[in-house]
Amino acid sequence: MSCSIIYEDVSFTYPNGTDALHQVNLTLRHGEHVALLGPNGAGKSTIMLLSNGILKPNQGRIVVGDLTLTADTLKPIRQRVGLVFQDPDDQLFMTTVHDDIAFGPLNRGLSAGEVEQRVADALEAVSLTHLSAKAPHDLSFGQKKRIALATVLAMQPDFLILDEPSSNLDPRGRRQMMELIRSIPSTVLIATHDLDMAWELLPRTIIIDGGQVVADGPTRELLADEVLMISHGLELPAVVKYS
Amino acid sequence: MNPFNSLTPQSKLLGAVIMVVGIVVSAPHTAFSAGAVVLLVSALAIIAEARIGQMLLRSLVVLPVAGMLSLFYPLRFVAELTPAAFVTAYATYWQPMLALIVTPWLCVLVMMFLMEICTQEDILYAMECLHLPHILVLLLTFMFRYVDVMRYQLRASRRALVSRAPGLSARRQVMLYGNLAGSMLIRAYDQGERIHAAMLSRGYTGILPRLRSERMAVPDAIFLVCTIVFACGLLLYH
Structure with missing residues (x-):
C-alpha cells in the first residue's frame, strides 16, 4: 500500500511551554529512506511522536497515506506508522521476546496463526529466532535494539520511524543494524546523530533546528556542506572530513 | 516424568492459593501440622524435580518481617513498664509469637514451590484466566x-x-x-x-492481549481436589 506522509504547517508546543515545532512543512514519499538530523532539542523526537499520533499538533495537519490524523483515524494510523524508540527498554515491556513481538499484531486482532507467523518472520528478519523465549532483560543491548525493531516489523507498517537506531551499539551491532535497515522496503524516517550511517544508507536528509526545517535535500549534498552543518550544531561526517 | 507438566498454570496457582488459605485458617500450627506442610511441599518438590534447597532458602525471606511482628506482639499485653512485666508477657505469649513466624513462612514456602513449577509468564497467564x-x-x-x-x-x-x-x-x-x-x-x-x-x-487499547489458551482438564481437577483435601485435613486437625 502506498504510504506518503505529509506535515502541513505543523506546530507543537509542550504543556510546559516549550515551543518544539513551528510551522513545519514536510512530505515523505512512499518508499523513501530519509534521515532526520538536528542538534539535541531541535524537535526530531516531537516530529516522530506526532507522526504516530502520540502527540497531537496544536496547529496544522498530518496526513498519512489518505488519512488525516484525527482522534477517529488514530487506530489505522498507528497500524500504518511503526515507531522504534531510542532506548529498547522503553520498547520491550512484555516478559518474553515472543510476547513482545506478538503484542502489536495481537492488538490488531489477527488470528493466533497469523500472529505466530509474523513473530517468526520478524525474528528471522533480525536473525534472532533463537531468542524467542528469552526475557528482554537477559539480552545484550545490541540484541535488545534488534528485537525492538522486530516488534515493529511484525506489525508490517507502511511507514517506519526509528529514533537513533545505531546509538550505543558496538561496530558489529551497528553494521548489523545498518544492513537490517537497508533491507526494509517500507518508507523509513531515521532520527540520528550517526552522520556516517545517514551518508551510507539514506539518500535524503532533512535538517531541523529550533523547531523548523532548515534544509531538505540529497544527503550527500547537505552533509558535505560544512557551513550548513556547523551552523546547525552538526559536523561533517567522517567519510567527508577525512576524504 | 514430572506430573506437574500436565497441569495448567491456573490449576497450579489455584492449588497454591487453596493450600495457603488452609495454612492461614488452621493457624496456629503445632509442630506436627507445620511438619506435615513442610513434608508435603518437599515431597511435591521432589516429584516436580524442583530445587528444594533453593526453595527453602528463598522462603526465609519472610523471616525478618515476620520475626519483627512476632517480637512486638507481646508488648500489647504489657500492663506496666517493668522488666518482670516484659518477661511475663513474652513467657505467656511465646506460642502466638511462634505462630506469627511459622504461618507466613509456610505460606511463602508454598509460593516458592509455585514459583518452581511455574514461570513468571505462567503465573500472569493464570491470573488472567482466573479473572483477577x-x-x-x-x-x-x-x-x-x-x-x-x-x-x-x-x-x-x-x-x-x-x-x-x-x-x-x-x-x-x-x-x-x-x-x-x-x-x-x-x-x-x-x-x-x-x-x-x-x-x-503499537495499538494498545487498555488490554494486554495474549496468545495462550489452556483449559483445565482431569489432571487439574485431581490436583485441586488433593489440595482441598489437604487444606481440609489441616483444618480438621486444628
Whole structure:
C-alpha cells in the first residue's frame, strides 16, 4: 500500500511551554529512506511522536497515506506508522521476546496463526529466532535494539520511524543494524546523530533546528556542506572530513 | 516424568492459593501440622524435580518481617513498664509469637514451590484466566519486566554516588539514599511515560492481549481436589 506522509504547517508546543515545532512543512514519499538530523532539542523526537499520533499538533495537519490524523483515524494510523524508540527498554515491556513481538499484531486482532507467523518472520528478519523465549532483560543491548525493531516489523507498517537506531551499539551491532535497515522496503524516517550511517544508507536528509526545517535535500549534498552543518550544531561526517 | 507438566498454570496457582488459605485458617500450627506442610511441599518438590534447597532458602525471606511482628506482639499485653512485666508477657505469649513466624513462612514456602513449577509468564497467564483484576496483572507484568532495569539503575546511581562521595558519614549516607530513592521514583515515572507511548504506538487499547489458551482438564481437577483435601485435613486437625 502506498504510504506518503505529509506535515502541513505543523506546530507543537509542550504543556510546559516549550515551543518544539513551528510551522513545519514536510512530505515523505512512499518508499523513501530519509534521515532526520538536528542538534539535541531541535524537535526530531516531537516530529516522530506526532507522526504516530502520540502527540497531537496544536496547529496544522498530518496526513498519512489518505488519512488525516484525527482522534477517529488514530487506530489505522498507528497500524500504518511503526515507531522504534531510542532506548529498547522503553520498547520491550512484555516478559518474553515472543510476547513482545506478538503484542502489536495481537492488538490488531489477527488470528493466533497469523500472529505466530509474523513473530517468526520478524525474528528471522533480525536473525534472532533463537531468542524467542528469552526475557528482554537477559539480552545484550545490541540484541535488545534488534528485537525492538522486530516488534515493529511484525506489525508490517507502511511507514517506519526509528529514533537513533545505531546509538550505543558496538561496530558489529551497528553494521548489523545498518544492513537490517537497508533491507526494509517500507518508507523509513531515521532520527540520528550517526552522520556516517545517514551518508551510507539514506539518500535524503532533512535538517531541523529550533523547531523548523532548515534544509531538505540529497544527503550527500547537505552533509558535505560544512557551513550548513556547523551552523546547525552538526559536523561533517567522517567519510567527508577525512576524504 | 514430572506430573506437574500436565497441569495448567491456573490449576497450579489455584492449588497454591487453596493450600495457603488452609495454612492461614488452621493457624496456629503445632509442630506436627507445620511438619506435615513442610513434608508435603518437599515431597511435591521432589516429584516436580524442583530445587528444594533453593526453595527453602528463598522462603526465609519472610523471616525478618515476620520475626519483627512476632517480637512486638507481646508488648500489647504489657500492663506496666517493668522488666518482670516484659518477661511475663513474652513467657505467656511465646506460642502466638511462634505462630506469627511459622504461618507466613509456610505460606511463602508454598509460593516458592509455585514459583518452581511455574514461570513468571505462567503465573500472569493464570491470573488472567482466573479473572483477577486486569490492572493487577498489568502491574505484575511490568514489575517482572522492569525489576532488573530498576536494579541496574539503582546500582548505577549507587556507584555514581559512591565514586563522588567516598567516606561519607552514616547520617549523610541515609540522606543521600533518600534523595536517590526520590530520583529513582522520578526516573521510573519518566520511563513509565515512554513505555506507555511505545505501547500506544503499537495499538494498545487498555488490554494486554495474549496468545495462550489452556483449559483445565482431569489432571487439574485431581490436583485441586488433593489440595482441598489437604487444606481440609489441616483444618480438621486444628
